[in-house]
Amino acid sequence: MEVTSPPLSPPTSKIKFQNHFPSTRESPPLSPTPHSTFPSSSSPSILSMAAGSHISRLPLFLFFLSFISFFLLYNNFHPPPLTSPLRHSSDTSRDLSTSSTSSSLLLPSSPSVSVRHVLFGIASSSRSIIHRIPLISLWWDPSVRLFVFVDSPPRTRSKRRIEENRFPFPVLVSANASHFPYTFKRGLRSGIRVARIVKELIERTDISKKEVRWIVLGDDDTVFIPTNLLETLDKYDWRQWHYIGSRSEMWSQNNDHGFDMAYGGGGIAISLPLAKVLARNIDTCIKRYHYLFGSDGRISACLAELGVQLTHEPGFHQIDMHGDISGLLSSHPLNPLVSLHHFDQVDPIFPFLNRSASVAHLMSSVMRDPRRALQKTVCYDRSRNRTVSIAWGYSISVFEGNKLLLDLLAVDKTFWPWVRGSNGEEIYMFNTRGSRRRDKCKDPAVFYLKNIISSGSGDKTRIESTYSRYMPGWCLWTASVKNLRLISVRSQRLERFKDKPLRRHCCDVLPSSTEYKMKVDIRECKEGELVAMYT
Numbered sequence: 001m002e003v004t005s006p007p008l009s010p011p012t013s014k015i016k017f018q019n020h021f022p023s024t025r026e027s028p029p030l031s032p033t034p035h036s037t038f039p040s041s042s043s044p045s046i047l048s049m050a051a052g053s054h055i056s057r058l059p060l061f062l063f064f065l066s067f068i069s070f071f072l073l074y075n076n077f078h079p080p081p082l083t084s085p086l087r088h089s090s091d092t093s094r095d096l097s098t099s100s101t102s103s104s105l106l107l108p109s110s111p112s113v114s115v116r117h118v119l120f121g122i123a124s125s126s127r128s129i130i131h132r133i134p135l136i137s138l139w140w141d142p143s144v145r146l147f148v149f150v151d152s153p154p155r156t157r158s159k160r161r162i163e164e165n166r167f168p169f170p171v172l173v174s175a176n177a178s179h180f181p182y183t184f185k186r187g188l189r190s191g192i193r194v195a196r197i198v199k200e201l202i203e204r205t206d207i208s209k210k211e212v213r214w215i216v217l218g219d220d221d222t223v224f225i226p227t228n229l230l231e232t233l234d235k236y237d238w239r240q241w242h243y244i245g246s247r248s249e250m251w252s253q254n255n256d257h258g259f260d261m262a263y264g265g266g267g268i269a270i271s272l273p274l275a276k277v278l279a280r281n282i283d284t285c286i287k288r289y290h291y292l293f294g295s296d297g298r299i300s301a302c303l304a305e306l307g308v309q310l311t312h313e314p315g316f317h318q319i320d321m322h323g324d325i326s327g328l329l330s331s332h333p334l335n336p337l338v339s340l341h342h343f344d345q346v347d348p349i350f351p352f353l354n355r356s357a358s359v360a361h362l363m364s365s366v367m368r369d370p371r372r373a374l375q376k377t378v379c380y381d382r383s384r385n386r387t388v389s390i391a392w393g394y395s396i397s398v399f400e401g402n403k404l405l406l407d408l409l410a411v412d413k414t415f416w417p418w419v420r421g422s423n424g425e426e427i428y429m430f431n432t433r434g435s436r437r438r439d440k441c442k443d444p445a446v447f448y449l450k451n452i453i454s455s456g457s458g459d460k461t462r463i464e465s466t467y468s469r470y471m472p473g474w475c476l477w478t479a480s481v482k483n484l485r486l487i488s489v490r491s492q493r494l495e496r497f498k499d500k501p502l503r504r505h506c507c508d509v510l511p512s513s514t515e516y517k518m519k520v521d522i523r524e525c526k527e528g529e530l531v532a533m534y535t
Contacts, residue, residue, distance in 0.1 A: 113234045115226060117213040120146040121201045123194040123264070123295070124220035126154045129171060130162060132220035134356060135343070138363045139224050140169060145210060148220065149174045149197050151190065175200060180283075181290035192286055194295035198270065202279040207272070213238035215275040217268040217299075221344060223359065224267060227370040228336035232313055233269060234498060241274040243300075243308050246316035249328070250418050251427035253320050257297055260310050264296035265341035266318035278302060313338065320418035323347055326446075327412030327434070330391040332374035334502040337366070346415070349394075350448055351470060365393030365452050369463055372494040377522055378405050379507035380533040384480040387533070388487075388509060388520060389444070393452070396467045396487050397444040398518075400478055402533045407433065441475035447487050454493075461493035483515045491522040506531060 124132060129150055140146055148171045154162040177193045184191075198215055201207075214233055218224065236242045245262020248254050254261075262268040270278065278299070285302035292298055300310070315338035319325065324347045343349075348358040366373040369392070377390045380402070387403040390396050410431040417426060447467035454463045467487045489507075496502075506525040512518060525531070 113213060113230045113238070115143050115230065116145070116211050117238070118145065118226075118230070118233070119201060119205070119207070119210065119212045119215055120144065120224075121197040121215060121217050122146060122148045122220055122222070123190075123197060123217070124148050124150050124171075125190070126150045126152045128220055129154050129167075133167065135221060135223065135359065137168065138360060139226060142168075144226060145212075146170070147172055147201065147205065149194070149200065151193060172200070172204065180286050183290045184293045187293050191292070191294040191298065194264070195286060195298040196282055197295075198275050198299070199279040199282050202276055213272050215270045215272065217264060217270075218339065219265045219341065221341060222265055222267055223340045223343070223363070225337055225339065225366055225370050225373065228315060228338050228373075229267075229269075231336060231371075231496060231498075232315055232338055236271070236311070238271045239273060240271060241277075241306075241308050242269070242271040242311060243274065243303050244269040244311045244313055244316075246313055246318065247310075247429060248318045248320045248418075249429055250320045251429060253318075253418060254429065257293060258300055260304070261296055261300035262310050262316070263318040263320075264294065264299075266316040267339040267341075268296065268299065274303070274306075274308060277306060281306070315339070317341060319343075319346065321346060321415040322418065323416040323436075324414040325349065326395065327414035327432075329374055329394055330389070330397065331376060331409060331411040331430075332391065334375070334504060336371055336496070337373045352448070361449065362394060365449055365465060368452055368454055369393070369461075369491070369493050371496050372491065375494070375505070376409070377505050377507045378408055378531055379509055379520065381509040381518070382533060383511075386480055386509075388507070388518070390489060390507065390520065390522070392489070392491070392522070393465065394449055396447040396489070398447070398481055398484060398487075399444040400481055405531045440471075443471075445469060445471050445481050445484060450486075459493060459495045463491050463493060465489045465491075479515065484518060485516050487518045487520060489520045489522060504531070 122136070129148060136146075136148075146169050148167075148169060150171060150173055153173060154171065174193045175196065177189075177196060180192045182189045182192055197217060201215060216224075216229070233244070236244070243262065245268045246266050247259060247261065248257075248263050253263075282298070282302055285305065286298055289298050289301045292301065303309075313335065314333045315335040317338075317340050319328075319340060319342040321328065321342070322345060326349065329349060343355055343359050348355045350358040350361055353361055372392045374394055375392050377392065379388050379390075380386070381388060385401055387399040387401065387408075388396065389399070389403070389408050410433040411428070412434045413432045413436060414434070416436070446469075448470050450466045450468040452463065452465040454461050456462050465488075467489070469485050494505075503525065505522050506529060507520050507522045510519040510521060
């Protein structure tokens, strides 16, 4: 299928300005020319009159002639002012419409992005795809347009070919990329094949009939939150060139592979016009950048040559970490959660469940209220001198005493770096607090999501989530924290508006007659309200 492609450079907006000054006129002669018309000989001329009767008037005549010449010169170099200095909007738009280059500023605003406007390209392999179906199915449904690319036809352990009807979504075998050079030592050549997924999506699918506006790339172990992804993309004009994603959490990874690169596991979003241009040029870029490690580096390099840089969106998460990532999940920024990655490289995010069950448990809350997922809300129980830090849909930490909000916004360092033993291994791209080798009894009491129920519909949906205690039982706690077992959180389904800036919500600890259970209400903060125990 032949796809009509846009020009190789991003469209520029040109506005044709009207010249408010009349064109320069031809200068009148400063002295009479042979073709100039003067009075005929039958008429008494000024010269003859002056010579014949009033010869003394010659100076007056010369003055008059000089004045006329000066007037003509002044008019030539100083045009008269416009008769209509103020122009009507209808005139302006008529002038703009005659411009030879259309301006994107004049186009009507694009309607909101919906799921039909996004085409996913997921990188997998014949060995891993069969095991990734449950993970992909957590966020995919038939309304999501998705193609999974593998290196060869999937087979079972007994090397029997798996029939296509075993997969709920289309699985395509990537084109042969063995002829491209790859020189990164100890790297994987699959980086070349995966880098070409954009090209294959453009060439092998009928983009024009699918209303596609965005191409989104990810790995088979990437979990997307479609609602938040769509709202994030909706901030940008898909008709322009956009390259959106996030860096690694690790400084060392970014230093090795690039700070201006969207990491593929966290997800890469490319607007369709840019994706078409990238598809036409990716093969030549792959040949030039044979020394890079992965697919995302090759894509980033090619986009850099096209003059496009990364737009960083904090909601995309590469998760270049090992071990317990609860500290990271409990300190998510205000930006909506868009993606998570590397679940098979970290501990189960719920300590009482295995990896797959943990992800499914988290997604049960995410799908109820995706915009509020992992959003941090802090409130204070002044009567019992406690600080309550909520990562909605995941966990709650209860501290003894007064903890300032700024200290709680830093990420609790519960995890290990992706690569150990290298310089800068403990340098992260965000503020951290705490230490992995600390006394667990000095940690806050942690409560993990137990269940969630909702009532109502739309923006009137009320949600109640319950969190149960999970902490070592041998620690000596004060009575206010020691006996606390359950926390119930009530909230309303969060709605975001495109032009409204993000603001953290507030919460209230409700009065309780028992020390075993706490009730919390999440609400919008009042105007000028501070999140602090004492103000």
